[in-house]
Amino acid sequence: MQDEATRRKWREYKRKWREENPERNRELDSRAYHRNRETINRKRKEVRKLFTEWRQTLKPVETPAQ
Numbered sequence: 001m002q003d004e005a006t007r008r009k010w011r012e013y014k015r016k017w018r019e020e021n022p023e024r025n026r027e028l029d030s031r032a033y034h035r036n037r038e039t040i041n042r043k044r045k046e047v048r049k050l051f052t053e054w055r056q057t058l059k060p061v062e063t064p065a066q
Contacts, residue, residue, distance in 0.1 A: 018025040033040070
């Protein structure tokens with residue numbers, strides 16, 4: 001996978017293989033998910049935190065009227 005053309009060929013080969021072998025593809029995806037779930041969950045938590053911070057910036061700041 002030295003250059004872009006090789007990467008594209010390999011990507012196309014994998015796409016076709018996944019279409020031809022849906023059960024095996026599902027199994028591989030499941031394994032990859034479980035292997036990487038700590039990273040996935042960490043990123044998901046980070047995104048939720050950023051979204052909460054962003055949502056807080058949308059709320060108008062209430063100043064007490066005296």
